[in-house]
Amino acid sequence: MTVELALIVPRMPHPLLCPDASEGYRALADAYAEARRRIEAVQPDLIVLYSAGWNSILGHQVQADPAPEWVHVDQDFHALGSIPYKLRMDPGFADAMTEAGQARGLRVRTVSYKGFPIDTGTVTALKLLNPDNRFPASVVSCNIYADRAETVVLGKAAADAIRAQNRRVVAIAVTNISHRLHSVPVPPDQDRFASLKDDEWTRKLLEILDEGRLEDVSQLARTFTAQAHADSKLKGIWWLASCAGAHNRYSGEVLAYAPVQGAGCAVVSLKPDALAVANLEFDEDDVDVYRGDRNVLAPAGETASTAGTPAPSAPRRSEATPVAAKSPARRGTGRVDVAADRAPKPVGAYPHARRVGDLLYLSGVGPRQAGTDAIPGGPIRNADGVAQEYDIEAQTRAVIDNVRRILEAAGSSLDRVLDVTTFLVDMDRDFKGYNRVYAELLGGIGPTRTTLAIRALPTPIAIELKVVAAAGDADLASLTGVMGG
Numbered sequence: 001m002t003v004e005l006a007l008i009v010p011r012m013p014h015p016l017l018c019p020d021a022s023e024g025y026r027a028l029a030d031a032y033a034e035a036r037r038r039i040e041a042v043q044p045d046l047i048v049l050y051s052a053g054w055n056s057i058l059g060h061q062v063q064a065d066p067a068p069e070w071v072h073v074d075q076d077f078h079a080l081g082s083i084p085y086k087l088r089m090d091p092g093f094a095d096a097m098t099e100a101g102q103a104r105g106l107r108v109r110t111v112s113y114k115g116f117p118i119d120t121g122t123v124t125a126l127k128l129l130n131p132d133n134r135f136p137a138s139v140v141s142c143n144i145y146a147d148r149a150e151t152v153v154l155g156k157a158a159a160d161a162i163r164a165q166n167r168r169v170v171a172i173a174v175t176n177i178s179h180r181l182h183s184v185p186v187p188p189d190q191d192r193f194a195s196l197k198d199d200e201w202t203r204k205l206l207e208i209l210d211e212g213r214l215e216d217v218s219q220l221a222r223t224f225t226a227q228a229h230a231d232s233k234l235k236g237i238w239w240l241a242s243c244a245g246a247h248n249r250y251s252g253e254v255l256a257y258a259p260v261q262g263a264g265c266a267v268v269s270l271k272p273d274a275l276a277v278a279n280l281e282f283d284e285d286d287v288d289v290y291r292g293d294r295n296v297l298a299p300a301g302e303t304a305s306t307a308g309t310p311a312p313s314a315p316r317r318s319e320a321t322p323v324a325a326k327s328p329a330r331r332g333t334g335r336v337d338v339a340a341d342r343a344p345k346p347v348g349a350y351p352h353a354r355r356v357g358d359l360l361y362l363s364g365v366g367p368r369q370a371g372t373d374a375i376p377g378g379p380i381r382n383a384d385g386v387a388q389e390y391d392i393e394a395q396t397r398a399v400i401d402n403v404r405r406i407l408e409a410a411g412s413s414l415d416r417v418l419d420v421t422t423f424l425v426d427m428d429r430d431f432k433g434y435n436r437v438y439a440e441l442l443g444g445i446g447p448t449r450t451t452l453a454i455r456a457l458p459t460p461i462a463i464e465l466k467v468v469a470a471a472g473d474a475d476l477a478s479l480t481g482v483m484g485g
Contacts, residue, residue, distance in 0.1 A: 003244040004042045007035055007172045009052040010265035011121025015130055017080040018375035019119040024258025031256030031267035032128040044170045049139040050239040052232040053121035056141040059107025063139045074120045085123050088133035100160035104153050121174040142232055151235045153290040155242025171243045175236030175341035177202045177484035178264035194262030201228040209268050212252035214241045249273055251341055340409030343402050344368035347458050348378035352406045358474035360410050362467040367398035379460035392430040395463050396437040403467055411472035417447045422467040425463035427453035430462055
C-alpha cells in the first residue's frame, strides 16, 4: 500500500482553541474540518505525521507510546487555555520506521515514556483531524540540524515502513509555511502577516501547491528560506514529498491560508493523481541512503554517486518527457503537455492539451464536470443504454467553459481560439441549439469551424470540441495564415 492523501497543516493552536476569534482562524478551522472529511473518505490504516514543532537534536525520534495522555499547554500561547489529550499511536509502525531509517543510515529511535511532551502542532492536528482516535497515528520529530538529504531519506524510510507493513496511509506535514511571529500580543481580529515579503513568497508557493506540484515546492524550499522566514527550512515539506512521492502528480487544493500571530498558516490537500502534472522540474540529487552532511561519511574516494547509493528512481530533466505545466513554454522550446485540474479528467492516456511552438492543441473536450463527471443538461442515455432527454445548449455551454479552463491553465484564453472542430452525435436534433450557444460565446472571436456528425462518443454526451488556440505569449498577428488550408 502507499500514501493515499497528503496534507499540510499549521502547528499553531488557534484553530483549535479560539477558532471564532478571527475570520482567518475560522477559515483554518473549517479547512481542518474539510481535511478531516477527506481523511475519513480515504479510511486509512494509519496517519503518519512529521511535526516541525517536535524538535530533536540527537537524530530523529518516533513516538511509540500506544496511548499518550496528558494536558498540554503551549509555551507561548498558554493564555488560550490548556489542551487535554489522549492519543492513539501505533508502536509497531514506530519500530518499523526506526528500522527502516537505520537501514538507510539515519539515527532514529523510538520514545515511549509516560508524560513525554507532545508538541502543540501534533496535538492540534490530531484533535482536529482525528478527534475520536478512529485511526492510529505515528509522529516523527524534526531534527533541527538535519539538512535536505537527511530529511529526504527520513521520508523514504517512512515510505519503506509503509510498504513493508502494507499500510493505507495519510501523510501529514505539521508545519507553518512562513514562521515570523509577532513578538508582542496581537488581538485576533487585528492579526496580520508579520512580514509582507513572507506573505508574498508564501502565496507563490501556495499557487504551486494548488496545482499539485509538491516536488517543485520541495525543490524551492531553499530559495524560499533565503527570501522569507521559513518554518524549519520547510523540512516538513521535504519529508512529505519524499514520503508521499517526489513528483508533481497530485491533485492539489489550498483549503485555507491566513495569518496566525504573524505566521503564514495554510491547510493544503494533495491527492496522488496519475493524470496530474509530471516529474521533477529541477535537476537535484535523489538521495536514497544518508551518508552524512555533504557525504562526509562515505568511504575515501567515493561520492554520493559511487558509494553504493541506488540509481535515482526519478528521471532527470534532461532525460524526462518535458514537464506538464500550467504555464506556457518559452517560445522555441519543444512540446509541453498541460494538465488542468479544473477541467474533467481525460478518459484515456492523453493530456488536456499540448503546446508546440506558439500553438496549443487541445484533446477532445466534452461537457463533463471536474470532480463529479456530471453532465450539464443530462446524459444522452442512462446506465442501461436507454436514450434520455437532454439539453444540448447546456452541454454546449459546459463544453466551451471546459475549453476556457484548459486554455487558462495553459496560460492562454478563450479569445485566442483559432480553429474548432465540433462533433455532434445527433446533427438533426442538436445543430440549431448548439449553433445558437456557439454564436453567443465564440461568434465574436470568429475561429474557423468544422462541424461533423458522428455515431457516438466514449461517454454519454452529445457534443465534443477539438480546439487549436494561440499560446498566451504568442503574437496573433504572426500566426495569420498558419491555420490555413
